[in-house]
Amino acid sequence: MNPTHLAGPVLVLGSGLLGASIGLGLRAHGIDVVVSDPSPSAQAVAVDIGAGRGFDDAENLEPELVVVAAPPDVTAAVVAGALQTYPSAVVVDIASVKVAVAAELADILGPNRGMLERYVGTHPMAGREKSGPVAALGELFNSMPWVLCASEVSSQHAVKVAHSLAIDLNAVVFRFTPDEHDAAVALVSHLPQVMSSLVASRLQETPPHALSLAGNGLRDVTRIAASDPALWVQILGANAPKLLEIMLGVRADLDRLITTLSAPTAPGARLDMAQLMAEGNAGQTRIPGKHGGPAQQYTWLTVLVDDKPGQIAKLLTEIGHIGVNVEDLRMDHSAGLQVGMVEISVLPSKRVSLVEDLTERGWKVIL
Amino acid sequence: MNPTHLAGPVLVLGSGLLGASIGLGLRAHGIDVVVSDPSPSAQAVAVDIGAGRGFDDAENLEPELVVVAAPPDVTAAVVAGALQTYPSAVVVDIASVKVAVAAELADILGPNRGMLERYVGTHPMAGREKSGPVAALGELFNSMPWVLCASEVSSQHAVKVAHSLAIDLNAVVFRFTPDEHDAAVALVSHLPQVMSSLVASRLQETPPHALSLAGNGLRDVTRIAASDPALWVQILGANAPKLLEIMLGVRADLDRLITTLSAPTAPGARLDMAQLMAEGNAGQTRIPGKHGGPAQQYTWLTVLVDDKPGQIAKLLTEIGHIGVNVEDLRMDHSAGLQVGMVEISVLPSKRVSLVEDLTERGWKVIL
Numbered sequence: 001m002n003p004t005h006l007a008g009p010v011l012v013l014g015s016g017l018l019g020a021s022i023g024l025g026l027r028a029h030g031i032d033v034v035v036s037d038p039s040p041s042a043q044a045v046a047v048d049i050g051a052g053r054g055f056d057d058a059e060n061l062e063p064e065l066v067v068v069a070a071p072p073d074v075t076a077a078v079v080a081g082a083l084q085t086y087p088s089a090v091v092v093d094i095a096s097v098k099v100a101v102a103a104e105l106a107d108i109l110g111p112n113r114g115m116l117e118r119y120v121g122t123h124p125m126a127g128r129e130k131s132g133p134v135a136a137l138g139e140l141f142n143s144m145p146w147v148l149c150a151s152e153v154s155s156q157h158a159v160k161v162a163h164s165l166a167i168d169l170n171a172v173v174f175r176f177t178p179d180e181h182d183a184a185v186a187l188v189s190h191l192p193q194v195m196s197s198l199v200a201s202r203l204q205e206t207p208p209h210a211l212s213l214a215g216n217g218l219r220d221v222t223r224i225a226a227s228d229p230a231l232w233v234q235i236l237g238a239n240a241p242k243l244l245e246i247m248l249g250v251r252a253d254l255d256r257l258i259t260t261l262s263a264p265t266a267p268g269a270r271l272d273m274a275q276l277m278a279e280g281n282a283g284q285t286r287i288p289g290k291h292g293g294p295a296q297q298y299t300w301l302t303v304l305v306d307d308k309p310g311q312i313a314k315l316l317t318e319i320g321h322i323g324v325n326v327e328d329l330r331m332d333h334s335a336g337l338q339v340g341m342v343e344i345s346v347l348p349s350k351r352v353s354l355v356e357d358l359t360e361r362g363w364k365v366i367l
Numbered sequence: 368m369n370p371t372h373l374a375g376p377v378l379v380l381g382s383g384l385l386g387a388s389i390g391l392g393l394r395a396h397g398i399d400v401v402v403s404d405p406s407p408s409a410q411a412v413a414v415d416i417g418a419g420r421g422f423d424d425a426e427n428l429e430p431e432l433v434v435v436a437a438p439p440d441v442t443a444a445v446v447a448g449a450l451q452t453y454p455s456a457v458v459v460d461i462a463s464v465k466v467a468v469a470a471e472l473a474d475i476l477g478p479n480r481g482m483l484e485r486y487v488g489t490h491p492m493a494g495r496e497k498s499g500p501v502a503a504l505g506e507l508f509n510s511m512p513w514v515l516c517a518s519e520v521s522s523q524h525a526v527k528v529a530h531s532l533a534i535d536l537n538a539v540v541f542r543f544t545p546d547e548h549d550a551a552v553a554l555v556s557h558l559p560q561v562m563s564s565l566v567a568s569r570l571q572e573t574p575p576h577a578l579s580l581a582g583n584g585l586r587d588v589t590r591i592a593a594s595d596p597a598l599w600v601q602i603l604g605a606n607a608p609k610l611l612e613i614m615l616g617v618r619a620d621l622d623r624l625i626t627t628l629s630a631p632t633a634p635g636a637r638l639d640m641a642q643l644m645a646e647g648n649a650g651q652t653r654i655p656g657k658h659g660g661p662a663q664q665y666t667w668l669t670v671l672v673d674d675k676p677g678q679i680a681k682l683l684t685e686i687g688h689i690g691v692n693v694e695d696l697r698m699d700h701s702a703g704l705q706v707g708m709v710e711i712s713v714l715p716s717k718r719v720s721l722v723e724d725l726t727e728r729g730w731k732v733i734l
Binding site: 125135137139145147174176180183184185187188189191192193194195196197198199200201202203204206208209210211212213214215217218219220221222223224225226227229230232233236237240241243244246247248249250251253254255257258260261262264265269270273274276277278279280281282283284285286287288304310311312313314315316317318319320321326329330341364366 | 492502504506512514541543547550551552554555556558559560561562563564565566567568569570571573575576577578579580581582584585586587588589590591592593594596597599600603604607608610611613614615616617618620621622624625627628629631632636637640641643644645646647648649650651652653654655671677678679680681682683684685686687688693696697708731733
């Protein structure tokens with residue numbers, strides 16, 4: 001079963017960041033997109049930015065596909081409505097939890113649950129720190145994972161159409177069961193979110209001079225603590241059982257740590273502390289590299305640059321001339337002044353010659 | 368009291384990453400540096416890379432300053448020895464905890480604790496993911512915080528010499544009491560470290576396909592989980608009381624979260640969850656921006672680039688021509704393929720004209 005391009009029309013229900021981005025991306029292929037939102041102004045903005053034409057009650061629309069891009073709390077109800085209103089359409093949702101939506105959907109449909117053969121739950125793993133149609137972007141899903149969670153009753157046709165949607169938006173398709181999906185996102189998304197919030201929460205009543213010592217470690221760990229509570233409450237609530245299991249494991253480790261900190265000179269305390277840190281090392285190395293490759297596929301090197309306009313550009317221009325692709329780049333957040341360190345990651349095979357070439361051109365490279 | 372440049376000679380005890388970096392940085396000012404390490408090979412490497420001349424027993428050295436750059440566990444003993452061996456020298460250490468070192472030092476010196484007038488505890492907040500003299504770098508402390516923790520008995524002269532050390536290495540000096548220092552680093556450094564390790568630890572037994580969904584959030588939160596357990600056990604052990612207090616607060620919040628996750632539809636559960644997330648928001652916004660400025664001093668914008676050699680360089684070159692300084696830059700870690708998003712931060716006052724100029728030059732800027 002090869003996915004083909006969507007034929008359309010595609011009805012997008014919900015014109016927030018993700019719905020409007022889907023509309024924009026499909027419109028770029030010339031696909032007929034209709035956008036609908038309970039908020040007339042949100043719908044109008046989505047239409048204005050080119051995410052599709054506005055929904056018109058009078059039109060006898062027969063969509064090939066309905067994409068439900070509603071908040072997680074109302075997703076199941078909107079999916080059920082779409083399955084009933086458009087009896088020949090495939091319906092997908094894009095909520096970031098899947099088991100709870102599927103269960104609620106089966107409840108709502110009751111005797112009509114045969115309709116679920118036309119439904120596929122999906123989860124595009126893309127987003128931005130901003131929300132709403134104004135932040136929408138047709139390229140939002142480019143190269144990002146899009147998880148398809150077909151159920152046992154999803155038809156081959158429905159899966160093929162859902163797959164086509166992801167492919168048309170240049171996403172990378174993964175196939176998970178709803179249960180596998182929810183367990184995976186509890187771990188890779190919901191766990192870091194709540195832990196980041198717990199760390200940031202401790203900073204609320206600190207004297208400002210303590211925070212003046214903040215470095216990259218604190219900044220990295222707390223970056224996602226800026227996320228929107230309203231959305232996250234829906235996500236965490238809907239995936240509570242899976243996340244709970246993980247958080248109980250965290251609490252057991254935290255209790256081990258608290259025991260060692262309470263009596264740091266007790267026999268075995270240091271060994272326990274080292275063991276906890278080593279377990280963190282072991283887990284961290286399992287995270288795959290960019291492009292879904294194996295972990296640590298790239299190698300980092302550090303270059304000193306003056307902190308003034310044009311220096312990093314000059315560096316990257318020269319790396320471009322040398323013909324090496326910079327896979328990732330980080331700048332050091334320092335406390336002031338004029339010299340910075342830029343870390344760049346490159347393919348290990350390019351490393352030695354790049355260091356030689358840069359050094360020859362007068363850059364100070366630190367290995 | 369204005370710090371002046373050091374006159375030397377400076378004796379650096381310990382030639383790991385930090386000791387060797389201090390030697391290199393001082394040598395760049397032409398200061399006479401002597402390096403000493405219990406490991407003859409580590410000392411030889413430090414000498415080879417130009418961090419100073421090797422310690423010679425036969426020489427009657429009278430250092431202006433002794434810098435103790437030993438592991439935290441032995442710092443107090445080495446400081447005590449230096450105070451006794453070099454009766455006219457100022458002695459500083461650079462361990463990342465200060466109260467425990469000061470207490471142990473007073474114990475060791477006993478009736479000789481009058482010598483402490485020549486001692487100042489300090490903490491340069493710089494480091495790299497690598498260790499050892501091979502990774503040393505004279506510029507390591509450039510623009511980074513260097514905390515001076517003078518005690519009540521530290522002489523003005525001793526503080527002035529310690530200050531000069533930090534200034535000669537281009538660091539940014541902060542003055543804290545030992546107690547304030549340990550409370551601050553427990554919060555901004557030790558807390559994120561252990562929380563990052565606790566998150567990463569959960570990844571140890573996950574099926575790899577779950578980790579294929581890992582995004583920037585997980586990567587950011589777990590980056591420092593790669594840190595060295597042997598070093599961190601010494602740091603956490605020495606600052607256990609301060610960190611314990613913070614971790615008990617974390618456990619109280621974690622228990623609140625676990626309660627809501629155990630019964631996510633119970634009355635008040637959602638409100639509690641939202642409250643926890645909002646507390647994280649509130650703490651996160653208190654972290655100051657780069658250059659020690661107020662939080663969120665810079666504004667971010669996103670530019671689409673092709674993921675091939677030279678594209679980011681081209682973008683930054685053009686930004687350089689426009690005359691705007693890029694304060695920070697992040698690349699999106701996506702799951703594959705050819706288009707990426709680059710986020711750059713600039714001064715808010717430059718934002719509007721930069722967006723216009725970039726758009727005119729054909730870049731796709733996302734606001």
